[in-house]
Each structure stands twice: as structure tokens, then as C-alpha cells.
Amino acid sequence: MSTANLNPKKLFENFELYVPKLIEKMEYFSPGHRACQGCGEALAIRLMCKALGKDTVITNATGCMEVISSLYPTTAWNLPWIHVAFPNSASVGSGVSAGLKVLRRKGRIPDRYVKTVSIGGDGGTVDIGFQALSGAMERGHDMLYVCFDNEAYMNTGIQRSGATPFGSSTTTAPAGKASIGNKTWKKNVAEIMVEHGLPYVATACHSYPIDFMNKVKKARSIKGPSYIHCLAVCPTGWRSTSETCIKLGRLALEAGIFPLYEVEYGKYKITVDPPEKLRPVADYIKPQGRFRHLTPDQIRGIQERVLMEYNKLMNKVNHSKSWDELKAL
Ligand SMILES: Cc1ncc(C[n+]2csc(CCOP(=O)(O)OP(=O)(O)O)c2C)c(N)n1
Structure with a gap:
């Protein structure tokens, strides 16, 4: 073999020739931003942008x-990006989507399908x-909404949200002698979106990057409303170490706490198989300081709830039908 063949550039070109392109090389969410070390949300956004193009x-x-x-x-953004107020990402998205529709109709953006993502x-x-999300989805705009769920209002100092899990300690629901911390169960927005009758709803996590990117690509291709709920590990708010970010996302799936599934026109499908025997939720809870105060009894209570929710989902997976299956009945 001549040394010419070892030219790294040449090797790279050959690599590109023979390996199917899985991931866009271009960074649309570029490095140098100021996210905390081990931030799952920043990683998820980077992956999402690569899948969107x-x-x-x-x-x-x-x-x-x-x-x-x-x-x-x-700015870290290499895409057209609009920062909007706290409550109205979906409203602005629906306006952008309507504007793009008009530009297409008038022939101002021929041969290009530009996707709106809120x-x-x-x-x-x-x-x-x-409210803005529900309205935009119900009106049926051509847009994808992605919720990056780090399970609290992290930017302003770890206040609880409707997505904070039961038993988690936050600054507005602190654990102490009189309290277990957050006393409410996580709101299941993916299911609420299914009930809006969307063509495509999915859950995702940065710890399963190919699964997440495939879901983003699928949602991008749907000319209508779609929703992805992405679990994003937050070492700062979860009081976990930064190097466990990917591992915690995997443990959430393996313990049945955050199953990865998609719902296409009402048909549920698990997209990443959990282990045949789910791991105990304690494996997920133990490495996180936000759950440090929980007693074995309280963890058992969480375990029961997780299994109940998991069972509900598996019933839907096993009994929902695709459009083709319905027609054949
Ligand atoms: C109407 C309004 N209320 C409160 C705020 C203050 N505020 C800005 S960001 C934020 C928290 C954001 O939390 P979340 O949406 O969970 O995103 P994260 O920072 O966790 O990624 C809050 C309370 C605001 N900007 N506008």
C-alpha cells in the first residue's frame, strides 16, 4: 500500500464513499455554548438539529x-432561530408555519420544504x-413541537414543574422533616398529545441518539402537527454527576420509568426494547441527589406507580391497531 493511500483526507473521502450517511456532519447547534457540563438537553438539541437539517x-x-x-x-444557532417569551413558543411556531405556507403558495420558496419546529x-x-401548545396542535398547523424535559424549571433555580417526578426535592418543593419533596406525579403530556389526535407523537431521550433522530426525521416528514417529548438529564438539577448523563437516560428506560415509544395515527409502538425484566427503580433513583432523602418504603411506592403506568402503556401497545389493521377488520 503506498503512503498516498494513507492520506487522512483521502481515507476520509473513501469512508464517505462506502459508509451510508447516517448523520449530518454540519453542526446547526454549535459548540462553545454555555451549557453545564454533562447537559443532556444541549446534546439532545444538537442531535435534533442534525436530524432536521x-x-x-x-x-x-x-x-x-x-x-x-x-x-x-x-449565538450557537446555525439555523433561523427566534427566541420567544416563556409561554408562547407554540403560538409563534404556528404563525411561522402559516407564513411559510403563504410563501410557498406565492412561489417565493419553490422547491423547498421548510419545517417549523417549536x-x-x-x-x-x-x-x-x-395552552399555546394545545391550541397549535388542535388547529393542525404543519409544525413539530419538541419538549426538552429536564423535570424542573432549571434555568431559574430548580423550581418544580408539572413534569417533576414524585419525591424529587426542588427549591419550591424541598424535602425535609415535614415533606417528601414534590408530592405530585409527573404529567403525561405525550398521552395528552395523543388525545389531540395528532398523526405522530413520540417519546425520546438523548441517551438513544439514533432512535431520537429517526423520530425527528419522521416528524419532519409529516405535513401536519407532531409532538416529541424528550427526557433530558440535568446533572445540576438532578444532583447527579455530569459523567452519568447518558447512563441515567438509559436507566430511566431500563427501569420502565421513561419508555421510548411512538404513536403513529393512534398505533402505539415501542421503539427501544426495555430489558425483559425491568430494573428496580432504585437503580435509577440512587445516583441522584434529588431523591437522596427517600426511604425504602417511599421508593417501593414509586416502584408500584411506575409498574402501573408501564402496564397501561403496554396495554395500548398490545391492543392499538394501525389504519391498515382497522380496515381489514
Ligand atoms: C412569564 C414568565 N414567567 C417567568 C419567567 C422566568 N423564567 C424564565 S426561564 C424560566 C424557567 C424555564 O424552565 P423550563 O421551561 O423547564 O426550561 P429549562 O430552563 O429547565 O430548560 C422561568 C421561570 C419568564 N421569563 N416569563
């Missing part, structure tokens, strides 16, 4: 991802932005 407009509710990515005069944290989605 350049013909995308993003609307971003106020929250960690806006704050860390757009400190004046810099994003928000769990506070900006399941609480304060919920």
Missing part, C-alpha cells in the same frame, strides 16, 4: 437552552406554554 425555522421559549445559546453578541423546556411546555 438546514431547511428549518426554530422557535425557542425562554429557558436554559435560550440562555446558554444566545448570549449577546454570540421547542421549550418542561416548564415552558407542560405548564406555562400548555
Whole structure:
């Protein structure tokens, strides 16, 4: 073999020739932003942008991802990106989507399908932005909404949200002598979106990058409303170490706490198989300081609830039918 063949550039070119392109090389969410070490949300956004590609407009509710990515005069965004107020990412998204429709009709953007993608944290989605989200989805705009769920209002100092899990200690629901911490169960917005009759709803996590990117690509291809609920590990708010970010996302799936599934026109499908025997929820809870105060009895209570929810989901997976199956009845 001549040394010419070892030229790294040549090798790289050959690599590109023979390996099917899985992931876009271009970074649309570039490094140098100010996210905390081990931030799952920043990783998830980077993956989402790669799956979306350049013909995308993003609307971003106020929250960690806006704050860390757009400190004046810099920006991490290599896509058209609009920072909007805390509650209205979906409203602005629906306006952008309607505007793009008109531009297409008038022939101003021929041969290009530009997708509108609205994003928000769990506070900006399941609480304060919920009305805007519900309205945009129910009106059927051509847009994807992605909730990056780090399970509290992290940007302003770890306040509880409707997505905070039971038993988690936050600054507005602190654990102590008189309290277990947060006393409410996590709101299931993916299911609420299914009930809106959307063509496509999915759950995702940065710890399963190919699964997440496939879901984003699928949602992008749907000319209508779609929703993805992405669990995003937050070492700062979860009081976990930064190097366990990916592991915690996997443990959430393996313990049945955050199953990865999609719902296409009402048909449920598990997209990443959990282990045949689910891991105990304690495996997921133990490495996180936000659950440090929980007693074995309280963990048993959480375990029961997780199994109940998991069972409910598996019933839907086993009994829902696709459109083709329904027609054949
Ligand atoms: C109407 C309004 N209320 C409160 C705030 C303050 N605020 C800005 S970001 C934020 C928390 C965002 O939390 P979340 O949506 O969960 O995203 P995260 O920062 O966790 O990614 C709050 C309370 C605001 N900007 N506007």
C-alpha cells in the first residue's frame, strides 16, 4: 500500500464513499455554548438539529437552552432561530408555519420544504406554554413541537414543574422533616398529545441518539402537527454527576420509568426494547441527589406507580391497531 493511500483526507473521502450517511456532519447547534457540563438537553438539541437539517425555522421559549445559546453578541444557532417569551413558543411556531405556507403558495420558496419546529423546556411546555401548545396542535398547523424535559424549571433555580417526578426535592418543593419533596406525579403530556389526535407523537431521550433522530426525521416528514417529548438529564438539577448523563437516560428506560415509544395515527409502538425484566427503580433513583432523602418504603411506592403506568402503556401497545389493521377488520 503506498503512503498516498494513507492520506487522512483521502481515507476520509473513501469512508464517505462506502459508509451510508447516517448523520449530518454540519453542526446547526454549535459548540462553545454555555451549557453545564454533562447537559443532556444541549446534546439532545444538537442531535435534533442534525436530524432536521438546514431547511428549518426554530422557535425557542425562554429557558436554559435560550440562555446558554444566545448570549449577546454570540449565538450557537446555525439555523433561523427566534427566541420567544416563556409561554408562547407554540403560538409563534404556528404563525411561522402559516407564513411559510403563504410563501410557498406565492412561489417565493419553490422547491423547498421548510419545517417549523417549536421547542421549550418542561416548564415552558407542560405548564406555562400548555395552552399555546394545545391550541397549535388542535388547529393542525404543519409544525413539530419538541419538549426538552429536564423535570424542573432549571434555568431559574430548580423550581418544580408539572413534569417533576414524585419525591424529587426542588427549591419550591424541598424535602425535609415535614415533606417528601414534590408530592405530585409527573404529567403525561405525550398521552395528552395523543388525545389531540395528532398523526405522530413520540417519546425520546438523548441517551438513544439514533432512535431520537429517526423520530425527528419522521416528524419532519409529516405535513401536519407532531409532538416529541424528550427526557433530558440535568446533572445540576438532578444532583447527579455530569459523567452519568447518558447512563441515567438509559436507566430511566431500563427501569420502565421513561419508555421510548411512538404513536403513529393512534398505533402505539415501542421503539427501544426495555430489558425483559425491568430494573428496580432504585437503580435509577440512587445516583441522584434529588431523591437522596427517600426511604425504602417511599421508593417501593414509586416502584408500584411506575409498574402501573408501564402496564397501561403496554396495554395500548398490545391492543392499538394501525389504519391498515382497522380496515381489514
Ligand atoms: C412569564 C414568565 N414567567 C417567568 C419567567 C422566568 N423564567 C424564565 S426561564 C424560566 C424557567 C424555564 O424552565 P423550563 O421551561 O423547564 O426550561 P429549562 O430552563 O429547565 O430548560 C422561568 C421561570 C419568564 N421569563 N416569563
